[in-house]
Amino acid sequence: MSDLASEAPAPAAPSVPSAPAAPSAPSPQTAGSAPDPQDDSGFARLAMVTIDCADPVALAAFYGELLGWETRHVDERFAILDNPEGGSPLGFGRVSGYRPEPWTEPDGSKHFHLDFYVDDLEESTAKALALGATEPGYQHGRTLRVLIDPAGHPFGLAPLEQAIGQ
Structure with a gap:
């Protein structure tokens, strides 16, 4: 965080859709038992x-x-x-004192990254570069194109047909 x-008051909270209804009765658990892996209701x-x-x-x-x-x-x-x-x-x-994450080497670390689907990888890469992104010398060699945003965070662009074909 x-x-x-x-330092500052929090911005207005975003409108969040209501949560799904909770199950009528929680599944029983005995002391020391693991949670039911089928229970994906979460609490946050x-x-x-x-x-x-x-x-x-x-x-x-x-x-x-x-x-x-x-x-x-x-x-x-x-x-x-x-x-x-x-x-x-x-x-x-x-x-x-913000410092960009190191990611320019194959073993570089990162805290997070965002991936986006795009219609045309080459065209979208060119547009992102024109907006101020940079392209590191190292790429994974897959269809995902890694770029660096103006603050130094890596993000990926991947062809939409890659998602549809899955």
Whole structure:
């Protein structure tokens, strides 16, 4: 979590669809027994993914253009993009002393990455590069194209037909 939570009031909570109804009676468990693997009801739902960065205004603008999402909130410390399909929004929070994740080598580490389906991999790569992404020298060698966003986070572009063919 970024240091924003302690510095500023939280932005307005996103509208989250209501949770599915809970089962009428929980499945019985004896002390020390493992949870039922068939029980996938969970108890939490994703409200938002927040990406730490040095400049939330610039990073929100980058992803807003990349995804075609509208900005709900933006200030120098935090920005939110709404998902037009009704899913979780993306947040961007300023972190003092932010440093990009190392990923330029095959064994480089990363904290997270986002993957996106695209209609045309070459055209979408060119558009992302024009928006300010960079392409590292190392690629996995698969159909996924890894790019680096302006804050240094890796993200992937993959052809949509790859998902349809699965």
